[in-house]
Amino acid sequence: MLEIQNLHVSYGLVRALQGVSLKVPDGKLICVIGSNGAGKTTLLRTISGLLKPTEGRITLGQDEQLVGRKPHLVTRAGVAHCPEGRRVFPDQSVTDNLILGAYTQLKKIGQAEMLKDIENVFEIFPRLRERREQLAGTLSGGEQQMLAIGRALMSRPRVLLLDEPSMGLAPIIIDEVFKRLAELKARGITMLLVEQLAFRALEVADYGYVIENGRIEIEGAAESLKNDPRVKEAYLGGG
Amino acid sequence: MNFTFAELVQLIFSGVALGMIYALLAFGYNITFSTSRTLNFSQGDFLMLGAFISYTIILHITGKRLPPSWLVWALALVAAATLGGLLAIILQQVAIKPALKTGSDVSWILATISLGIIAKNVAERIWGTDDYPVRSPLGSDLWSLFGGKLNIDPRELMIIVAAALIMVGFEFFRRKSLLGKAVTAVAADKDAAALMGINVPVVIAFSFIVSCAIAAMGGVLVGPLTFVSASMGALLGVKAYAVSVIGGLQSGLGVIAGGLILGLSEQLTARFVSTGYKDTPGFIILILILLLKPDGLFGKAAVKKV
Numbered sequence: 001m002l003e004i005q006n007l008h009v010s011y012g013l014v015r016a017l018q019g020v021s022l023k024v025p026d027g028k029l030i031c032v033i034g035s036n037g038a039g040k041t042t043l044l045r046t047i048s049g050l051l052k053p054t055e056g057r058i059t060l061g062q063d064e065q066l067v068g069r070k071p072h073l074v075t076r077a078g079v080a081h082c083p084e085g086r087r088v089f090p091d092q093s094v095t096d097n098l099i100l101g102a103y104t105q106l107k108k109i110g111q112a113e114m115l116k117d118i119e120n121v122f123e124i125f126p127r128l129r130e131r132r133e134q135l136a137g138t139l140s141g142g143e144q145q146m147l148a149i150g151r152a153l154m155s156r157p158r159v160l161l162l163d164e165p166s167m168g169l170a171p172i173i174i175d176e177v178f179k180r181l182a183e184l185k186a187r188g189i190t191m192l193l194v195e196q197l198a199f200r201a202l203e204v205a206d207y208g209y210v211i212e213n214g215r216i217e218i219e220g221a222a223e224s225l226k227n228d229p230r231v232k233e234a235y236l237g238g239g
Numbered sequence: 240m241n242f243t244f245a246e247l248v249q250l251i252f253s254g255v256a257l258g259m260i261y262a263l264l265a266f267g268y269n270i271t272f273s274t275s276r277t278l279n280f281s282q283g284d285f286l287m288l289g290a291f292i293s294y295t296i297i298l299h300i301t302g303k304r305l306p307p308s309w310l311v312w313a314l315a316l317v318a319a320a321t322l323g324g325l326l327a328i329i330l331q332q333v334a335i336k337p338a339l340k341t342g343s344d345v346s347w348i349l350a351t352i353s354l355g356i357i358a359k360n361v362a363e364r365i366w367g368t369d370d371y372p373v374r375s376p377l378g379s380d381l382w383s384l385f386g387g388k389l390n391i392d393p394r395e396l397m398i399i400v401a402a403a404l405i406m407v408g409f410e411f412f413r414r415k416s417l418l419g420k421a422v423t424a425v426a427a428d429k430d431a432a433a434l435m436g437i438n439v440p441v442v443i444a445f446s447f448i449v450s451c452a453i454a455a456m457g458g459v460l461v462g463p464l465t466f467v468s469a470s471m472g473a474l475l476g477v478k479a480y481a482v483s484v485i486g487g488l489q490s491g492l493g494v495i496a497g498g499l500i501l502g503l504s505e506q507l508t509a510r511f512v513s514t515g516y517k518d519t520p521g522f523i524i525l526i527l528i529l530l531l532k533p534d535g536l537f538g539k540a541a542v543k544k545v
Contacts, residue, residue, distance in 0.1 A: 048434060049433075050430055050433070050434075070433070070438075071430075071433035071434060072433050072435075072436045072437055072438045072439070075433075075434060075435065075436035076436050080434075081434045083430070083431060083434060087428055087430070087431040087434075088431075089423065089424050089427045089428065089431065089432075090427060091423065091427060092420065092423055092424065092427075096420055099417065099420060100420055100421065100424050100432075100435045100437070101435060103417065103421065103435045103436045103437055104435075104436035106417060151435070152434075155435070155436060
């Protein structure tokens with residue numbers, strides 16, 4: 001369970017988040033939808049410690065407070081962040097990227113367990129197995145997205161943050177990405193998904209939040225949000 | 240023509256040895272530049288300190304007359320690398336860390352240069368301003384090959400072999416070990432590396448430790464060839480920086496090519512033109528590269544794939 005209460009973040013005078021509160025219960029896929037610049041990426045970057053909030057609480061599990069922790073310690077606590085634009089390590093092989101994903105785990109679980117985790121990722125994303133020795137920078141956009149998600153899974157996260165996994169991908173690839181997210185959900189992985197493609201996100205999510213100008217404007221079960229006239233008008237374009 | 244083929248081979252050999260020293264220092268510049276976009280402009284003075292450490296250890300254990308045993312030499316090498324690494328922690332805390340926080344380029348440039356000047360002054364206080372000879376474990380007698388047709392200097396051979404081992408060894412470490420992979424990841428993308436759980440400031444500090452330890456080991460290698468003095472590092476440091484730029488600051492082993500270009504051009508110019516002009520071609524090459532290929536011969540252009 002990840003709980004965010006009254007989160008405020010500013011870039012200088014610009015107030016990017018103005019009191020965002022939301023909950024990500026264990027085993028659920030929660031989505032935050034909203035247009036460009038609404039504060040979606042800011043939200044995820046603040047959770048993972050890359051940005052500092054001016055106010056608010058981010059609680060993992062019962063009482064683990066994440067505000068004020070350095071990013072590597074947030075990852076260590078069990079929050080994996082699959083960043084906007086994928087950000088794979090381009091000069092390193094697919095396997096090396098996955099090993100780096102297990103950076104916090106390797107000492108704990110040992111080499112053999114980590115290799116099992118890599119096999120696991122290859123099972124979810126078979127294309128990565130074919131490309132295991134290839135440099136990540138030479139992969140297609142869709143493959144890089146799969147790698148970025150797989151890399152985040154390698155840390156055995158309690159919560160997985162996904163920042164616009166559809167960005168810059170062809171529609172057919174987007175279909176595949178969302179199919180995989182549904183599979184991860186079926187495996188019981190807790191996820192917080194941030195997406196511009198509102199309809200697609202609501203299709204896989206259990207519960208959704210609509211963010212506008214740094215505020216949560218609407219929230220509800222994904223099914224009901226899909227049919228909410230305000231959401232339809234603003235984000236779904238009738239489709 | 241008053242030179243022979245054998246002489247030419249020996250010249251090239253000396254140029255390669257010189258180039259490998261430049262390459263070794265430049266390799267250190269590249270390691271820290273890749274992780275932090277900063278570098279240690281007192282790299283040459285770390286080389287000087289390494290040379291003095293080896294001089295002092297060899298003088299106390301072996302004395303002046305005999306070449307040191309390999310054991311003593313290895314001890315000197317380890318001691319120099321350790322001292323270099325420890326001083327790197329101070330350098331990193333004092334000169335680099337504050338600059339990375341404020342994002343000011345001027346401050347780390349001036350701070351590392353200042354620490355270099357301080358190191359030189361401290362060395363002058365301890366060892367004076369004289370030049371000191373150091374013995375090599377291989378001795379200093381030339382090795383005759385092909386029945387005396389070709390003479391090579393074992394000290395130069397040692398520089399070439401040891402510098403190559405150090406650089407290839409680090410590249411191997413970078414590719415195979417988890418910490419090495421983390422260094423590459425931090426070089427590529429600090430935020431993404433932090434999201435993997437990598438403690439980025441620690442990896443940057445580690446890169447400075449490696450870089451300075453390598454420079455100090457360079458001093459142990461070059462000492463027997465050039466004499467050891469408090470001022471030996473300054474020009475070497477500047478030339479190695481040129482090599483770094485020629486090879487490409489992000490080029491990994493590209494520095495070897497850069498080092499060989501500078502080392503060979505110096506030796507050949509000294510022999511066939513004039514020793515007074517020996518540094519000129521290298522710096523002309525540097526200027527040409529800055530004009531025509533600013534990322535260096537083997538540098539990666541800043542192209543991003545979307």
